[in-house]
Amino acid sequence: MSEEQLLGAAQVRELAARLGVRPTKQWGQNFVIDANTVRRIVRLADVGPGDVVAEVGPGLGSLTLALLPRVHRVVAIEVDPVLADALPETVAERVPELADRLVVLRADALTVRSLPDPQPTALVANLPYNVAVPVVLGLLAHLPTIEKVLVMVQLEVAERLAARPGSKVYGVPSVKAAWYADVRLAGTVGRNVFWPAPNVDSGLVSMVRRPPPAVDLDGEVVGAVDRAAVFACVDAAFAQRRKTLRAALAGWAGSAAHAEQVLRAAGVDPGTRGERLGIREFARIAAAKAALS
Structure with a gap:
């Protein structure tokens, strides 16, 4: 995908201004403004033409636009009604040939128990910091077709999810995540790739589903x-x-x-x-x- 089709810092701010959107702490909104970061997420997610990706909190569409050329479909789950309504328009404007690959579900990801067919094979998202763990664990529980996960979360949360027994940060999220998948920390992301910039760095968590332990x-x-x-x-x-x-x-x-x-x-x-x-x-x-x- 060309640089012009992805959203950079100027395009994100311009789109937000046009929509009258101001990022809110209530919904943990920090929009990615760096094209290289979304490309990196898509690469690490290891998704391809056969994948249906569930994306939670697509926001203004930075990651969505990077995913669409690579996968069969993106099901974007967005709680903010203004952003949910605007996302199809952004996609149609920037990549009209891929517009039919997008489905937008206006919902709180914490309450999602099913998605329309075809069922998702992957979860790829820049998750709101305040609900990251329950969203990941909830979707793995309710959407058993999800085989792989690549999410960007607060670095401390990423380290907890990927922690091993005996680690200082090992706890309930670490154990419950391990019930569903092999989990690892796939990388770190600086705070300056976001608008507004959060007060902490972020981490990329990779998960590959496996059967629960016998x-x-x-x-x-x-x-x-x-x-x-x-x-x-x-x-x-x-x-x-x-x-x-x-x-x-x-x-x-x-x-x-x-x-x-x-x-x-x-x-x-x-x-x-x-x-x-x-x-x-x-x-x-x-x-x-x-x-x-």
Whole structure:
């Protein structure tokens, strides 16, 4: 796509002025004004002609315009009614030959439970900082056809999502993201590629979906465990993350003694802390609780 078809700083500000749009903190709006950044996102997303991309928060269309030439369709989910109405016009103006590849859904991504056919194969987005984690986890949960993800989020959030057990920033988002996918930090982005410039740098998170962990208890393959049961265990373990699992899981298990019994059945030391465990261990703990109940 040529430089003239993408949105640079001047075009973003001009378009915003024409629409009477002022970026709002309420919707976490920071518009990308650097063409090289959107090209980089599309390249790292590894999407092609067979992909249907869900894009959350397309804003004025910077990333949308870079995605359209590469993929079969972009389903843009936009909560701001002014931006949602303007996006098809921007695309028709700048790349009229690609206008039929765009579908705009005026909705809050936190409430999306389904999308029109054909179903999305990828999620690629510059996500609002304030809802990034619940949006990613929610769409992975409700849209099982999404196989790959490349999102730009606040750097601290990116590091949390990609963290490994034992890391200082490892926590609930890290474990829950690992339930769905292999997650890695794919790069960092400076604050000056946005208008308005945020007070923090951003990170690019890459996710490749894989099946939930199968569970093995005492040499017997239990198979998949209920996600809600595993996530309840994770939430309990990190609600009091400085406590041992025996203490942290007491309420979840019914008592500290029962928590210890469950942990031992799962092959987990009751004296360890949740921040040392990966998603497979949490799945084993949830399976052991179900087996002992």
